[in-house]
Amino acid sequence: MNTPKRYTITTALPYTNGPIHIGHLAGVYVPADIYVRYLRLTGNDVVFIGGSDEHGVPITIKAKNEGVTPQDIVDKYHAIIKKSFVDFGITYDNYSRTSAPIHHETASEFFKTLDAKGEFIEETSEQLYDAQANQFLADRFVIGTCPKCGNEESYGDQCENCGTSHNATDLINPKSAITGNVPTLKQTKHWYLPLDKHEAFLREWILEGHKKDWKPNVYGQCKSWIDDGLRPRAVTRDLDWGIPVPAEGGEGKVLYVWFDAPIGYISSTKEWAAREGKDWEPYWKDKDTKLVHFIGKDNIVFHCIIFPAMLKAEGSYILPDNVPANEFLNLEGNKLSTSKNWAVWLPEYLEDFPGQQDVLRYVLTANAPETKDNDFTWKDFQARNNNELVAIFGNFINRVVVLTNKYYEGIVPSPSELEQVDEETLATIKAYPDVIASSIERYRFREASQEMMNLARLGNKYLADAEPWKVIKVDAERTKTIMYVALQIASALATLSEPFLPFTSTKLKNILNHSNLDRETTWKEVATKSVLLPAGHKIGEAELLFSKVEDETIQKQLDKLEASKKANEAANKVVEPQKDTINFDDFTKLDMRVGTIIEAEKMPKAKKLLVLKVDTGIDVRTIVSGIAESFTPEEVVGKRVTVLVNLAPRALRGVESEGMILMTESEDGKLVFVNPDTDNVANGLAIS
Numbered sequence: 001m002n003t004p005k006r007y008t009i010t011t012a013l014p015y016t017n018g019p020i021h022i023g024h025l026a027g028v029y030v031p032a033d034i035y036v037r038y039l040r041l042t043g044n045d046v047v048f049i050g051g052s053d054e055h056g057v058p059i060t061i062k063a064k065n066e067g068v069t070p071q072d073i074v075d076k077y078h079a080i081i082k083k084s085f086v087d088f089g090i091t092y093d094n095y096s097r098t099s100a101p102i103h104h105e106t107a108s109e110f111f112k113t114l115d116a117k118g119e120f121i122e123e124t125s126e127q128l129y130d131a132q133a134n135q136f137l138a139d140r141f142v143i144g145t146c147p148k149c150g151n152e153e154s155y156g157d158q159c160e161n162c163g164t165s166h167n168a169t170d171l172i173n174p175k176s177a178i179t180g181n182v183p184t185l186k187q188t189k190h191w192y193l194p195l196d197k198h199e200a201f202l203r204e205w206i207l208e209g210h211k212k213d214w215k216p217n218v219y220g221q222c223k224s225w226i227d228d229g230l231r232p233r234a235v236t237r238d239l240d241w242g243i244p245v246p247a248e249g250g251e252g253k254v255l256y257v258w259f260d261a262p263i264g265y266i267s268s269t270k271e272w273a274a275r276e277g278k279d280w281e282p283y284w285k286d287k288d289t290k291l292v293h294f295i296g297k298d299n300i301v302f303h304c305i306i307f308p309a310m311l312k313a314e315g316s317y318i319l320p321d322n323v324p325a326n327e328f329l330n331l332e333g334n335k336l337s338t339s340k341n342w343a344v345w346l347p348e349y350l351e352d353f354p355g356q357q358d359v360l361r362y363v364l365t366a367n368a369p370e371t372k373d374n375d376f377t378w379k380d381f382q383a384r385n386n387n388e389l390v391a392i393f394g395n396f397i398n399r400v401v402v403l404t405n406k407y408y409e410g411i412v413p414s415p416s417e418l419e420q421v422d423e424e425t426l427a428t429i430k431a432y433p434d435v436i437a438s439s440i441e442r443y444r445f446r447e448a449s450q451e452m453m454n455l456a457r458l459g460n461k462y463l464a465d466a467e468p469w470k471v472i473k474v475d476a477e478r479t480k481t482i483m484y485v486a487l488q489i490a491s492a493l494a495t496l497s498e499p500f501l502p503f504t505s506t507k508l509k510n511i512l513n514h515s516n517l518d519r520e521t522t523w524k525e526v527a528t529k530s531v532l533l534p535a536g537h538k539i540g541e542a543e544l545l546f547s548k549v550e551d552e553t554i555q556k557q558l559d560k561l562e563a564s565k566k567a568n569e570a571a572n573k574v575v576e577p578q579k580d581t582i583n584f585d586d587f588t589k590l591d592m593r594v595g596t597i598i599e600a601e602k603m604p605k606a607k608k609l610l611v612l613k614v615d616t617g618i619d620v621r622t623i624v625s626g627i628a629e630s631f632t633p634e635e636v637v638g639k640r641v642t643v644l645v646n647l648a649p650r651a652l653r654g655v656e657s658e659g660m661i662l663m664t665e666s667e668d669g670k671l672v673f674v675n676p677d678t679d680n681v682a683n684g685l686a687i688s
């Protein structure tokens with residue numbers, strides 16, 4: 001493409017059945033926002049479009065489980081998600097939702113156009129039906145055994161165990177998720193998009209046309225889909241939550257969520273244009289518009305194969321220029337999971353780290369899963385904050401501002417003659433806009449963020465080498481030059497850090513009083529202007545940009561995750577079924593007494609065994625107990641215990657054991673004594 005006239009930038013529509021976490025932010029929203037902020041700073045015409053995906057079966061199931069309406073569910077999470085985006089500085093021009101009337105209209109029209117052009121095929125087939133619920137069982141409404149891996153809890157559309165997608169009718173032993181009944185087969189008609197018909201176009205457009213400019217992970221996935229052979233895909237569903245099928249015979253059916261969701265980008269653009277008094281069409285139909293979809297890797301097939309096929313079939317739309325999908329972010333070595341609560345939720349992060357949105361944006365970008373899955377760790381978060389944001393960026397700015405106030409009452413001094421190092425430093429500043437831009441334009445946001453940090457490094461090193469705090473004592477003129485040059489670097493950073501650290505950039509511009517300049521410096525002017533902060537310009541007082549993250553703060557986050565892990569393990573623990581009943585006589589045969597351990601030592605050459613002397617009230621006897629992996633001998637001496645005293649004695653490694661101490665096990669597998677909950681009971685008392 002020649003230089004685009006305008007840009008349409010979209011981000012995957014988050015599904016409104018829960019809040020969003022760091023994985024979403026790292027994979028989609030922060031990179032998109034960096035790109036858009038950069039485009040705006042470079043003077044481009046850009047519209048940044050988002051919205052909530054509010055249809056689909058999982059929302060109806062969640063609503064059923066919670067006894068509310070699907071609308072209640074989407075209203076709740078749409079509000080939470082939208083607020084998170086505002087909080088983290090994701091600067092949408094419009095954030096809409098697919099339950100909005102404008103979207104229902106737009107998606108309906110889109111369907112009707114394709115239908116009128118004969119772009120669908122209609123087919124009647126047998127689908128699973130729950131007679132009691134009076135409903136067809138789409139996707140997640142049916143559970144059964146996966147035909148591929150044997151997982152007994154596979155969903156109708158996809159097995160979460162092996163990742164295979166299949167049809168609900170492929171499941172072995174299918175069951176209705178609504179009533180638990182075995183479903184029957186019933187005939188129903190659906191509309192299909194014949195993807196196979198578009199294969200030649202997709203082959204040429206992607207495999208030939210985007211060999212060089214699409215990311216290898218995206219290109220590779222597309223190639224494998226196309227090479228596997230494309231098949232017709234149903235665009236309608238038997239469901240009552242969604243956009244009604246606008247065609248004869250469409251009663252009781254809605255558009256399949258994957259069909260309506262990407263059209264949400266178009267309706268959100270329309271909503272924005274209507275509000276701003278603009279024309280939406282050039283943003284979607286003019287060939288000089290560059291359309292870019294930011295998504296995660298789980299969405300590649302929809303944005304690279306299916307949606308383009310829909311747009312092509314419609315006929316009046318442009319196709320995406322690029323789909324820079326990211327891989328997945330893991331958390332402390334494990335896959336992020338909503339159901340297992342293995343995540344850092346954005347609202348919770350803000351509670352724990354108020355005002356520190358930029359730190360998370362920076363860490364997620366510096367470690368973004370651009371080419372492979374990557375791991376977020378709290379240790380890395382702490383290191384990036386303390387060693388980069390605090391020690392380099394924050395330290396440099398703080399020194400510049402404090403010294404300028406101390407030496408010159410905050411007024412930028414006039415430089416005297418520039419030395420070679422000053423000339424070189426000023427020339428290097430001018431190179432940064434292009435260096436960072438080149439990374440951003442190739443969707444390499446990690447690299448771009450590191451170049452931005454390199455500019456801060458340049459400033460930090462310049463000051464450390466020039467040592468104005470020493471020079472001031474011997475050479476007032478030289479000090480002025482040093483501080484002048486350092487202030488130019490600070491001003492360049494205020495502009496160039498904006499896409500990555502928007503909140504910090506605003507703070508820094510305020511500290512440097514950019515608003516008193518003729519106008520705000522543009523990205524390109526950092527490369528072309530000889531002076532960014534002129535001599536005589538007054539700056540403000542120093543203000544803390546970043547603060548150190550202490551070990552205990554990190555430990556708290558790790559403890560939180562550990563608690564999630566334990567809760568999951570506990571939830572997954574199988575409770576043994578009850579044993580056969582016994583009568584009271586059987587029970588009274590057991591003679592259990594309160595006792596006290598009075599001596600303990602390790603059984604030689606046995607990892608698990610302690611040899612105990614126990615006062616049972618009747619006598620003092622030896623009991624060999626398999627508790628050595630949970631307790632040291634010192635820990636158990638003096639412990640009150642429950643002893644089964646009439647268990648037939650048996651020899652363990654040559655030591656006669658006369659009885660058994662009652663134990664249970666904690667969640668983490670450590671043994672726990674079953675003992676009287678007060679010390680005020682005597683040894684030898686019977687337990688009954």
Ligand SMILES: [Zn+2]
Binds near residue numbers: 147149159
């Ligand atoms: Zn499976």
